[in-house]
Structures are given as C-alpha cells and as structure tokens.
Amino acid sequence: MRRFTLALLAFFAPVLASAQMPVSPETRATVAHIIGDVMVNGQAYEYDRQLADTIGPRLTGSDNYVHAVAWAQQQFKSLGLANVHTEPFTLKSAWEPETAATGRIVTPRVQNLHIYSLGWSPSTADGGIKGNVVYLQHLTNEGIDAQKDKLAGNIVLIDRDSIGESPAFSQILQALDHLNKLAPKALLLVGGPNGSESATALTFDGSIFRCPTAEVGAEDTSLIRRMLDHVPVSVEFSFKNRIRQDVEVNNVVAEIPGRDLPNEVVIIAGHLDSWHPATGAQDNGTGASTVIEAARAIKASGRAPRRTMRFILFGGEEQGILGSTAYVNNHRADLPSIDCVLISDTGAQPAKGWYLMGRDDEMDALKNVEPLLAGLGSNDTTPSTEFLFQTDHISFDLLGVPTLVLWNDTDKYFKLHHKASDSFDAINQADLNQGAATTIATAYAIADSAQPFAPHQTPTQVEEWLKKAKQWDDYQFFKNAGVFP
Numbered sequence: 001m002r003r004f005t006l007a008l009l010a011f012f013a014p015v016l017a018s019a020q021m022p023v024s025p026e027t028r029a030t031v032a033h034i035i036g037d038v039m040v041n042g043q044a045y046e047y048d049r050q051l052a053d054t055i056g057p058r059l060t061g062s063d064n065y066v067h068a069v070a071w072a073q074q075q076f077k078s079l080g081l082a083n084v085h086t087e088p089f090t091l092k093s094a095w096e097p098e099t100a101a102t103g104r105i106v107t108p109r110v111q112n113l114h115i116y117s118l119g120w121s122p123s124t125a126d127g128g129i130k131g132n133v134v135y136l137q138h139l140t141n142e143g144i145d146a147q148k149d150k151l152a153g154n155i156v157l158i159d160r161d162s163i164g165e166s167p168a169f170s171q172i173l174q175a176l177d178h179l180n181k182l183a184p185k186a187l188l189l190v191g192g193p194n195g196s197e198s199a200t201a202l203t204f205d206g207s208i209f210r211c212p213t214a215e216v217g218a219e220d221t222s223l224i225r226r227m228l229d230h231v232p233v234s235v236e237f238s239f240k241n242r243i244r245q246d247v248e249v250n251n252v253v254a255e256i257p258g259r260d261l262p263n264e265v266v267i268i269a270g271h272l273d274s275w276h277p278a279t280g281a282q283d284n285g286t287g288a289s290t291v292i293e294a295a296r297a298i299k300a301s302g303r304a305p306r307r308t309m310r311f312i313l314f315g316g317e318e319q320g321i322l323g324s325t326a327y328v329n330n331h332r333a334d335l336p337s338i339d340c341v342l343i344s345d346t347g348a349q350p351a352k353g354w355y356l357m358g359r360d361d362e363m364d365a366l367k368n369v370e371p372l373l374a375g376l377g378s379n380d381t382t383p384s385t386e387f388l389f390q391t392d393h394i395s396f397d398l399l400g401v402p403t404l405v406l407w408n409d410t411d412k413y414f415k416l417h418h419k420a421s422d423s424f425d426a427i428n429q430a431d432l433n434q435g436a437a438t439t440i441a442t443a444y445a446i447a448d449s450a451q452p453f454a455p456h457q458t459p460t461q462v463e464e465w466l467k468k469a470k471q472w473d474d475y476q477f478f479k480n481a482g483v484f485p
C-alpha cells in the first residue's frame, strides 16, 4: 500500500511541479531592474497627485471623469505605448450633487442635521421634503410588512440595527425593493459620525433610486431614534442633483506587445472613477496611478515580456463594476487569450502580496514568483474571499479568467474610504511605490514565463467556487438583475 502511494506520488510530482510557473534568470534580472526603477524613479506618486489635485473627484460620467480619460490617454501616448484607445459603454444615469444638502429636525424642536444626498438619489422636490419619520425596525420583507401602514407615505429611517448582522447585499436590495412598493416619501440612512460623509448608492446598475434618499450622521440618527421613543418626529431636507440619462463613459486601454507570444495577454487594471466628497487619491488614485506606472516601468526596462501587457483603466466601478463588466461582455471571444488579470484597488498601505479569492491553483502558480517579492515584504498570498464582489476582478473571475487582487492592510483604507478625507495628503510615496513594484514585478514575471499562469475555470468550476465562498445566492441575484456577466 505504502509503496503504491509512493509510486503514485512520484507519478504526480512532475504534474504538481509544472503547476508552478517557472521564472528564468532573464526574467529575474529584468524584474530586479524594474523594482529598482520603481523605487528610485517611480512616478506613481506624481500620477496620483495629478489625478487627485489637478483633475479632482472623478464621478463616472462627470466632466472630471472625461478629463481623467483624456489625461490617461495622454500619459500612455507619451510613454510610447501601442494601441492606446478608449472603449465606450453606456451609463444609465450620470449623477452629480448640484447643491449641498441641508436639513433639520422640525418637531419636537428645531435642530440642524448633518445630512448628504446619497449617491444616485433623485433630487428632492422644489422646496424640499417635509414629513414624519418612521423608524424601520427590521430591513427584511417581513419586518417591512409588520410596519406597512406606518411606512407608507412617510420618511423612513434606517440604521445599523434595522439592517442587522451582515446580511447578504442582495437581501438588502430585495428588502429595499419591497419597501419602495409602499411608496415612502423619502429614506434616511445612517452614515458615519456627524459631519463625515460616506458616499455610497443603493442601486447597482447606474440607475437612479426610486425616492430621495439622504445619509444622516450617526449621532443625529441616534437622537431621532431617542426622540421617537417619546414623541412624533418630523424633519425637512432638500438637495439638488444633476442627473443625465444614457451617458457614454469610456474605459482606457493601452498595450506593450509581447516579445514572443503577442496574442497572449496579461492585464494590469484598476478603476479610474471615484466618489465626490474628496479627490479619490486612495480609491482609486493609487490603483489608477499604479496601472500607468506599470506601463512606464515595463516600457522603460527596454525588454517587453513574452506576452502582451495590456493596461486598462475602468469607469463605473463604484456604480456596480460597470466598466469591467462592459469590457468582458465586449471581449467574450478574446477571453481565452487572457493569461491573468491583476487588479489594484485596496489603497496604498504596504502590500503584503495577493488575494487569491480561494483559488489554490493560483497559490501553486505563484510559488516561484514569491522570492522576487521577498525584498519588498510582499511575498505572501491569502485565500481570503473578502474582496470577492468588491472590485473589477469579479467580472473576469465569473467568466473563468484567473485574477489576482493586490493585498494591502486596509485599516487606514477604510478610514478614508469614500470620505472627504480621501485626499492626496493621505498617500505615502514609499508605500505606493512598494505596492506598484509588487504589482509590476508579479505581472512581468507572469507575462514573461515560459508557461501560462493558471487554468481558466469552466462555468461548472465557477459555480462550485462561488458556492464554496458562499456567494452563489448573491451572484444569482445580481445576474438576474442584469448586473454581472
């Protein structure tokens, strides 16, 4: 028995070893050169400064977003990249705040509220909205039915207690849909601490939500709840948003053709759009600047990798991963030629390595690449699926294309995430360079390897993978809503 097992192991050993992607001495030498160049001459910090400070907030479909697309194309062209172009998709609605929101408690006494329009909310009617507040106990279909008569036609307040312990996002959206059938006048959603806007939206396809929805400071929300325990509460608020239908939005694409295998492609990508309260220096200025820095550093190395490097900046990520979804839908026939997609969208604290989203075969494939990253301290991988439906890799994963998502600490990330503090002064140049060097070194080693990275998954494997990650129900919901490929 033992001998038989050993014989089997010996038989499989070469197969297991071949799942590890080889790294040649020439690859290693070029990666060493590139890492040195990025750490010493790196431009990611300057690219991020221009995106954040010069161009500013980049809401998908906004004038600033259009400027960012033109700027990115100009960067790629000036670096001498090939095939620099844009690829359009249609955003159902472009949305921008036109006036700052104002609001106050009217009864039982007057007090101003810390209030903002939620993203992709309609404007309030002229003169604002005024009405009684009803606290929603449970944001579930049953909870809504239990308070049915009180909710209809009133202003519905929803906080963390209403939402409960981490329900699936699809459950929240389904419950909101149920609530909308009662035609509430407006929704008030708890936000961050008073005075700290935390931009988000309640739609996932770039459409406008059904009723005006405001974010209210956490302390203000608690105050209203305490008042409601004793007396009726009414509020009034107003904001105006600029909304345009069916707006063309562009992804930006550029390439360095492969030395030996130009028809095989490794993609480095991140989203170019951001939210409006700040300048998106972190989310996702760091990722977008990493993509352009990768183009610069690989071009400057003078040694194109064996496979083509494609650099993509996506729009509409914040509204539902729209740009990358449009990309994979428009390139279905080309997907088999994509060896790997590397995404940067988790800020710029020092990178630890890569999120593998539960794909063990990718861990094997990276074994020989990790020593290249040891000196950067980023030679680790995590099977965590924490970011599974959070950014642009998912569009590719769902169609079986292997992806890697840069893995950084995110404690600082979530303090800045979608807030007014997501500004360039929060960016550390050395950390940004380290993450960029990690991304570029990994991508180059994959693109220059004598062997492909990891196998594409079949639809059955994708289904098993999503079920294992307990994300199958969410996926079905979004797919049925026409959001994901």
Ligand SMILES: [Zn+2]
Residues within 6 Å of the ligand: 271, 283, 284, 317, 345, 391
């Ligand atoms: Zn992001």
